[in-house]
Amino acid sequence: MGQTDTPQDRGYLVGIIFFILGLGTLLPWNFFMTASLYFQDRLNNTEFVNGTAVHKEYYFNNWMTLLSQLPLLLFTLLNSFLYQRISEAVRITGSLVAILLFFILTAVLVKVDLKDTDLFFSVTMATIWFINCFVAVLQGSLxxxxxxxxxxxxxxxMSGQGLAGTFAAIAMLISIASDVDPQSAALGYFITPCVGTLITLFSYLLLPRLEFADHHLNRRSNYEEGTTDKLLSGGVVVNGKLNGHANGTAMKAASRGSSEVEEQLELSLDEPKQVEKSRAKASVLEVFKKIWVMAFCVTFVFTVTLSVFPAVTVDVKTIFPGKWERYFISVCCFLMFNIGDWVGRTITTVVRWPRKESPLFPVLVLVRLVFVPLLMFCNVRSRFYLPVFFEHDAAFATIMAAFSISSGYFVCLSMSYAPQMVEPKDAETAGALMTFFLSLGLSLGAALSFLLRAAI
Known part of the structure; x- marks a missing residue:
C-alpha cells in the first residue's frame, strides 16, 4: 500500500469512539463532584452527646477534592516512568474495568442503610482515591x-471529556427536579456512569478492528521499521555486501582510491548503531525539554480554573429569591461551566490559534488570571473582606461563560499540541507527562482555592 493509500475513517467511527473514550475518562470526577448534595445529606447528621445535640461535619467537598487530585497527581507521575512495563491494552482495559467496579460499589451503597456514617465516609473516600488512581493511568495512556x-x-x-461534566450537571438537575424519593434518584444518578463506563470499555475493544485506527495506532512500529529500511538502503552491510546506495558509492569510489572505499565502509558499519539509537525511545527528560511550554500552559490553566471553581463559584447567590434559587447554582455554576468547557474544547476542531510555536500562546494563557478577581467580586456569600462589584445573575453567568470556554479551549490545544512536538515513538511519553502536569494544575488549584475563598 502506498503512502497515498491511507485508509479513511468510514462513518467517522474512530472519531466517535475517541469522543466516547474522552467522555469516559472524566465521568468519575464529575459524577462525584456534582453529587455533593447527596453525600452531604448522608454524612451531615446530628449526634447527642450527654444529652447535647452535636452536629458532626465531615467537610465532604474539601476531602473529595483533595483525595481526587492527590492520587491523580501521584499515579500520573508513576505512569510517566513505568508505562513501558505494562502493555497499553492491559492499562486501558484494566483501568476501565476497575472504574466500573467502583461505580457499581457506589451505586450499591445507595441502597445500603449504613447507620455508621464514619464507615460510609471512609468507604466513599477510599472509593474516590482508588477510582482516581485508575483514571490517571487511563488518561495518560489515552x-x-x-x-x-x-x-x-x-x-x-478533549471534547468528549468536556461533555462528561455536562452529563453530570444534567443528571444533577434531573435529580433535583425528580418527584421520586431521594434514594431512588441517587440510585439512578450513579447507574448512569456505570452504563457510560461500560460503553467506553466496549468502544475501546472495537478500536483495533477498524482499519483507519489500526493504520495510525501502529505508527510507532511502522516508524521504526521505516527508519530501519531507510538506513539499510542508505548503506548498511547486509550478508557481507554493501546494499543500496552505499554499494553504488563504493563502486564509484574504487576509481578514486581504496582509502575512500575504506572510509565508506567505516561509515556503513556505524549506521546500524544509528538505527538502534533511532529505535530507542527518548528519555522522559528529553521529551519534557520539547514540550515544557505546553506542560506549563496546561498546569497554569487548571491552576486558575480549580482555584475558583467550584470552591468560590458554588457560593454565589442569586438576587431573585424563590423557585429559581433552587436551580441557580446547578444552572449558572455547574451546567454553565461544563457547557462552556465543552464548547471551548469543540472549537479546537475548527480553529487552532495560536499555533504551537507561537509565543502568543503562553501569553494568552497567563491572561486568564484575570478571571480570579472577577469571580471573587461576584455575589459570593458569605463574605468578610471584599466588596461585591458584580451582583446581578447575568454578570456572573457572563463571566462564567468566558471563564469556562477559555479553560476548555486552552487545555485542549495544550494537550493536543504536545504529542505533535515529539517523534511518533515518544507520543505516549509526552501524553503521560502532559497528564501529570494536568494533574499538577488541578492539585495546585484545589490547594489555592482554600486561600482564595478565605480571602473573600
Missing amino acids: FGLVGLLPQKYSSIF
Whole structure:
C-alpha cells in the first residue's frame, strides 16, 4: 500500500469512539463532584452527646477534592516512568474495568442503610482515591494513543471529556427536579456512569478492528521499521555486501582510491548503531525539554480554573429569591461551566490559534488570571473582606461563560499540541507527562482555592 493509500475513517467511527473514550475518562470526577448534595445529606447528621445535640461535619467537598487530585497527581507521575512495563491494552482495559467496579460499589451503597456514617465516609473516600488512581493511568495512556492520530482526533477526545461534566450537571438537575424519593434518584444518578463506563470499555475493544485506527495506532512500529529500511538502503552491510546506495558509492569510489572505499565502509558499519539509537525511545527528560511550554500552559490553566471553581463559584447567590434559587447554582455554576468547557474544547476542531510555536500562546494563557478577581467580586456569600462589584445573575453567568470556554479551549490545544512536538515513538511519553502536569494544575488549584475563598 502506498503512502497515498491511507485508509479513511468510514462513518467517522474512530472519531466517535475517541469522543466516547474522552467522555469516559472524566465521568468519575464529575459524577462525584456534582453529587455533593447527596453525600452531604448522608454524612451531615446530628449526634447527642450527654444529652447535647452535636452536629458532626465531615467537610465532604474539601476531602473529595483533595483525595481526587492527590492520587491523580501521584499515579500520573508513576505512569510517566513505568508505562513501558505494562502493555497499553492491559492499562486501558484494566483501568476501565476497575472504574466500573467502583461505580457499581457506589451505586450499591445507595441502597445500603449504613447507620455508621464514619464507615460510609471512609468507604466513599477510599472509593474516590482508588477510582482516581485508575483514571490517571487511563488518561495518560489515552492521551498518548490519540496523539498518534491526526490532530483533530485529539480535539474530539478533549471534547468528549468536556461533555462528561455536562452529563453530570444534567443528571444533577434531573435529580433535583425528580418527584421520586431521594434514594431512588441517587440510585439512578450513579447507574448512569456505570452504563457510560461500560460503553467506553466496549468502544475501546472495537478500536483495533477498524482499519483507519489500526493504520495510525501502529505508527510507532511502522516508524521504526521505516527508519530501519531507510538506513539499510542508505548503506548498511547486509550478508557481507554493501546494499543500496552505499554499494553504488563504493563502486564509484574504487576509481578514486581504496582509502575512500575504506572510509565508506567505516561509515556503513556505524549506521546500524544509528538505527538502534533511532529505535530507542527518548528519555522522559528529553521529551519534557520539547514540550515544557505546553506542560506549563496546561498546569497554569487548571491552576486558575480549580482555584475558583467550584470552591468560590458554588457560593454565589442569586438576587431573585424563590423557585429559581433552587436551580441557580446547578444552572449558572455547574451546567454553565461544563457547557462552556465543552464548547471551548469543540472549537479546537475548527480553529487552532495560536499555533504551537507561537509565543502568543503562553501569553494568552497567563491572561486568564484575570478571571480570579472577577469571580471573587461576584455575589459570593458569605463574605468578610471584599466588596461585591458584580451582583446581578447575568454578570456572573457572563463571566462564567468566558471563564469556562477559555479553560476548555486552552487545555485542549495544550494537550493536543504536545504529542505533535515529539517523534511518533515518544507520543505516549509526552501524553503521560502532559497528564501529570494536568494533574499538577488541578492539585495546585484545589490547594489555592482554600486561600482564595478565605480571602473573600
